[in-house]
Amino acid sequence: MSLSNPYAATVAMLFAAVSWGSLFLVGKPVLSRLDPIWFTALRYLLAGVGMTLLVVFFGQRPWAKLRAHWGTLTRYGVLGYGFFGILVLEGLKLSLPSHGAVLMATMPMTTILLRWLLDGQRPGIAVAGAAVLALSGVVLVSGVLGRTDGPPHMLLGDALTLLGTVGWVLYTRGAAKVPDLSPLEYTGLTAIAALPWQVAFALVATAGAGSPRLRGPTSRRSCRTSCISLPCPRSRRSSPSTSAYGSWERREGRCSSTACRCPRC
Known part of the structure; x- marks a missing residue:
């Protein structure tokens, strides 16, 4: 089924939303044994294998495109996979899974603000009103206001998660910089380009901490x-x-x- 079909695109987005939401429920207990930096590096190391196979089989001259756009792909890959992944998991470690899942819904509002700041495209009244309404819904559903039984650093964790989402919004905007890449190629090649930097950062962080980041139960x-x-x-x-x-x-x-x-x- 082609994703140019609106129904197929809707199903794909719903699948992505469910998969993303489940990350917080599954990832919370894992963070008691695995550092967020290594968690991110290992996640994309394993996912990178599958993405590489998809790009090889379904992409068009992917390695030539990777060489041609290496700098751009690396920059946006680090933003989307490294910056976003580490901050979201650091936030999850301090907060609640329900907060992290709901905060992902703020990305459309962040996109509107970034387009206004970076592109000068001021949102209309209807769009701004819808954004405010959606943000109000996020606040109500997450229970940020008036909740006193959460972890002691819950608000700091939520702030880190929210900052991490900015990296993902910038990552999605980066696709416009390489219009000759398909969505599959952009997703896969940015993951491949960013992976060495993520592993290197994890090794440096481990050496700097003076203790292993992989922890047993x-x-x-x-x-x-x-x-x-x-x-x-x-x-x-x-x-x-x-x-x-x-x-x-x-x-x-x-x-x-x-x-x-x-x-x-």
């Missing part, structure tokens, strides 16, 4: 045991036997005063 029993003496940041009841803010219960891994989770577990 932490024993929840040992974690909870070590958290017994930690003060609970959400409880305000005093406990003379532990601390002024309560303590973590050994068996349940919860605060003895309120049902909140240990930040280390």
Whole structure:
């Protein structure tokens, strides 16, 4: 089925939206074992194999196009895959999966603002009103306002995710810079061009941190045991036997005063 068919294009976009949304649910537990930088590098390393095969079989002279547009493809590939991928996962680590999934819906508004700032195309009243309405819906659905039971750095995580989406919007705008590339070729060749830089950045970050970025699973029993003496940041009841803010219960891994989770577990 050709994607010039509007129904096929709609199905393709719905599939992309569902796949993107599932990233946050699947990725959240993985981030307890894998650093966002390596998570991003390994994701696109594995995906790059499949994209390479697709480009080879369905592209038209892809390697010649890669050589001709190497700089442009690398620049936008790093923006779309590296910058976007790392910041979104860093934000997910600090926030909630539902927030990350909903924040992806702000990309049309970001696109409108960037076209206004970079291209001078001021949005009309109807478009601006629709953008404000959509943004209001994002705020209501995400529960950013008035929510107090989220992670302590939830707003910072949401801000990182929102900043990451700017990289993806710039990436999609970059397709206009190489009009001789098909959507498949642009997607695949930018992934191939950016991959060496992503792996190099992961190696440098690992060396700079002084410790491996690939982490094994932490024993929840040992974690909870070590958290017994930690003060609970959400409880305000005093406990003379532990601390002024309560303590973590050994068996349940919860605060003895309120049902909140240990930040280390």
